[in-house]
Amino acid sequence: PMIPxxxxxxxxxxxxxxxxxxxxxxxxxxxxxxxSCQPIIQVILPLLSGLSAKFETLLKQxxxxxxAVHDGLQQICRIYVETAxxxxxxxxxxxxxxxxxxxxxxxxxxxxxPIHEISSITVDFWSKLSTEVCKHPETDAKIDKFQxxxxxxxxxxxxxxxxxxxxxxxx
Numbered sequence: 001p002m003i004p005x006x007x008x009x010x011x012x013x014x015x016x017x018x019x020x021x022x023x024x025x026x027x028x029x030x031x032x033x034x035x036s037c038q039p040i041i042q043v044i045l046p047l048l049s050g051l052s053a054k055f056e057t058l059l060k061q062x063x064x065x066x067x068a069v070h071d072g073l074q075q076i077c078r079i080y081v082e083t084a085x086x087x088x089x090x091x092x093x094x095x096x097x098x099x100x101x102x103x104x105x106x107x108x109x110x111x112x113x114p115i116h117e118i119s120s121i122t123v124d125f126w127s128k129l130s131t132e133v134c135k136h137p138e139t140d141a142k143i144d145k146f147q148x149x150x151x152x153x154x155x156x157x158x159x160x161x162x163x164x165x166x167x168x169x170x171x
Contacts, residue, residue: 028044
């Protein structure tokens with residue numbers, strides 16, 4: 001019962017949203033394997049769609065007011081990444097599931113944020129996912145399903161690493 005309340009506070013923003021995020025993240029970190037976190041995930045997955053709507057709203061504002069949306073974006077990113085880390089084996093197995101694809105999409109968008117403090121939250125997840133994907137033989141059809149998301153991720157990384165034209169790399 002506490003988890004939906006935490007999501008409510010995160011969606012509303014305000015003083016308790018950071019504490020609510022910390023509670024959700026800590027609950028997810030308590031579970032080391034997918035079997036033990038199954039009841040929690042069943043509660044969290046439907047609540048992520050509400051966060052996704054807030055995330056989209058905040059993304060529209062990040063270009064002109066990054067400081068105003070920083071906390072909200074960081075909270076959402078932390079929850080999505082922690083959920084995905086719990087679900088990594090399931091993500092590999094269910095890689096065509098729309099919920100899984102939505103989670104990966106949000107995390108990729110977090111990686112593309114111009115706020116380094118937030119975009120760097122996703123790095124460990126991408127590493128963990130690649131390790132899990134590499135456990136499967138190259139002939140496994142599941143591997144091919146991840147090509148699109150990794151191409152998208154590589155484009156994000158390349159664009160984030162590129163120096164703007166006209167800028168001196170030695171300055």
